[in-house]
Amino acid sequence: MRGLTFMTDGSVPAGTDGVPKVDGGSAVLSGSAVSGSAVSAGGRASGSRKGPAKTSRVNIRDIAAAAGVSTATVSRVMRGNAKVSEATRAKVRKAIDDLEYIPNAHALALTTPPNSVTLVVDSIVGGTYSEMTAGVEREAAAHNMVFRLISTGGNWSEPEPLLNELLSQRPRVVVLTATDIIGNAFDGVLDQYVEKFASVGTTLVVLARPRMGLSQDIAVVDYANESGMEELTKYMISLGHRKFMFAGLRENSSVFMARYRGFRKALEEAGLDYDPSFEIPLDDDRSTVMANMMASWQSGASDCTAVVAVTDAMALFSIAGLRKLGVSVPDDVSVGGFDDMPFAEDLVVPMTTVHAPFGDMGRMAVRVGLEHPGASIVMPTNLAIRGSVAVPRRS
Template structure:
């Protein structure tokens, strides 16, 4: 025989209601104890509106004030309700960084610079490996079209132009390192023509007349500019560049540099110095020369480009053109935030200074 359903006693019902009320009070107290935007403002000695501008990445906040607000946010543990804000503002607070080759250490410090500025302004950064493939670039830009991301920084804009054509102008992105001023997209980079000329003039000053060039694919603007800087520096010194001294590669990795160096040394009148347009190529060149019994710099001098961390560690340490990698990333991120804050504004391109770092490879 089944038992009739039991009924809760008045005492147990009262206990359950009291427990629920206690839980509600505890949740209310926890919410009251959570850091608030007004608490951050009070701690930083600014208005709530100023804290809001810092959190939303607006540029009209003095750097010292922004630093004070960010310090107060860190100290208080305040966290923005990202979901609520995104629904309210139709923002994702996500920035894409498109890198063509994760294996190239040149990009690492640039990415750190981008991420640093993004976090300071309340954004997250998503690192995208494009492999210099137009289809993959297009799929990432679809995230911008669908508002899954707010903006993008691209380190391979030539591929973007190939993937998107004229449609790329309507999307919020900036170029970093590789750029084309005629495209009309904000950029952060260096003067590649002048930098390459500086490297070649250094080799000329060391007494070299037969200077080889190991270059990237001339479909890239930076490769064309560095090549022209090389050619003009030789011409200005009264040297007619020998086409046999130049090699264009479709790879920037160590193995490609080593193979190219071995081929250059097989010539009857081989170069006594080699300028490579990236440090990864130049480091490969040093290994390639060593493999065929050539000493650096006694037999062949070598200069590179970028000043990645490994450049100072190899034997012999590499003479190179130093790019301000961290600053390039930070500048590109700030340009993108300016574009997002005011889509109608004319955001300029920025050229940062390079410098020649002389080490024992020349």
Template sequence: MTTIKEVAKLAGVAVSTASNAINGNYGVKKETKQKVIEAARKLNYVPNPIAQGLVNRNTGNISIIVSGPSSFNLFNNPVFFEVLRSITQTLNTAGYQAHLNIITTEDEETEIPRIARSRYTDAMILVGSRRNDIDLAQLLGDIDIPVLVVIRSSPSSGVYAVSSDHWNCGYKGTEYLIQLGHKEIAFLGALPGVSIADERLAGYREALEDHGLTYRDSLVIEGDFYQESGLTGIRHMLRQVLRKPTAIFAANDLMALGALEGMEQEGIRVPEDISIMGSDNIPNLHLLKVPLTTISTPFYEIGRLASEKIIGILEGKDDLPEKIVLPSELRVRESTKRMSS
């Protein structure tokens, strides 16, 4: 394989000059650049893209970081599949390579800076972190390549984001249950400091207040957006409260699935005893024994726009907003029921 040294020798210039000429850098005379290009053609010289990337910080690689708690299993969450599929398809079509990194929340402080400093990536897309907004903003603020978070809102200025309207999701889901006649509505998925949970909880609370219903802390259940927390959270709440809810809004479908399991263990029928709805519209909810009512989030579109945003930033032609927020839609199925008069 021909080297840049051989090209420089044939052109009668220094190696650095030959490299600058081939890479299109400033400071090389037109005549000299032409001599180098001619020499490269004669020798069939093909530039090494990795070496070029190390010099120019332009590798064509985008790091996708999927993060979750230590108990986290990527394969348990269909949302990640849809987002990752969309991101990789869009990047590959544009000539970029997607590099997947799966880490735990506990490792974010060391792994995210390490990946950013590796010089083998031009930008970073973060999926699924459960780190609170303040800590995440501090961590990502020290990264010197473009960083974009998906699904959750941006933790700070300078960090790009593509997400759905989480506040509206919480409001719309709660309002639908109110319209069915429910007055005692629980919220499953409180995760303080994490924007996706905080915003959905805020929407839930405002919907209650707008319809003259009382917000009760005893009906707000913690959850980490994984199925097990839905199971344990709902069982704990049902055994503690004196007035059981007639409906539950779960901040995502995985927790709703856990809650369905928990209510079955407690002998509670859905929707006869308690209505429940989720959020996200993950695949196959219509195949459940009781098909789940939910709020649909456009995850494929989120992944596509995230990739297009990063590509636009890297290529200097970005015309998308710094923070992109997409609407969601109600999907009514059989897990919710109108209250009897």
């Protein structure tokens, strides 16, 4: 598990050397940097005394004395409670700054109502994740909530340590871009944690995939994969395309199989024959996709006038393979994608694609977590028509 805590003001908690604190190769999530009391050889914390949790030599009583207010008032200021005057808030903040007080995040978590949103993603790179992350962060900021981000690196095989860490932080909302693999074991594990999260005031939202077998107590924010791909394919059919190829088959993915179903549904409704032998599998490696596209094209797919790709990346890699063979897009073949990544509109031949509202989905996930636990939402997609799809020059 890798993670960093991002405050809504954009700051990142740091260790004593100013570097984000890392423990055992994984960034430790916390609302602020924590430095505990020194421990003597006998195992006893030096300078320890009874009273509120503290860091270094300053505690909440010291802040209250310096500001001339009660410890309860200091506590309200630290929690962001609105029932404090601006003048009092300023005095407390000044005392905190003057005394260089660093609050203990774990102690605060036990005494403060949940006021954070944690997003768990497979990766922190790529247009899909960056847009969803931005959406979640902006909605959290709009509610004056702390935002945290965790990357699993795509590993959902042993989720218990991650879920236990989340429980210890007591966020108000946990948003997970959980695995969409059909028949995955993670869903069953997450279901077992629903009551545990509810007991600490946390709601769960799964983002950017269908519910599948998830508990009805977990909210789901999905998007229209099947109907979106169906719309793209029907548009290409309306231009006169009759022979199609599909790039990006992945049979164990609920998201990508929904897109494939939409593609096949459009062909069937139009009464068009389809040869699946020319399909190429989904792959993240550009060279592999290019090689597969070239091999398929040379083995008979060259009769096709249209390629429907399961993602914009697959469409881009497919175009690269076709160009190697001297095939021009869209003069010789039209290519359409799905997602509408930031680069799609700025290519030499702008890509026709299905726009997925990833940013809006991120914002919706936070709203659902705060206001409609257990809801099932499907966000609409829309077709972005650009230059990579045109009327076929051959039948």
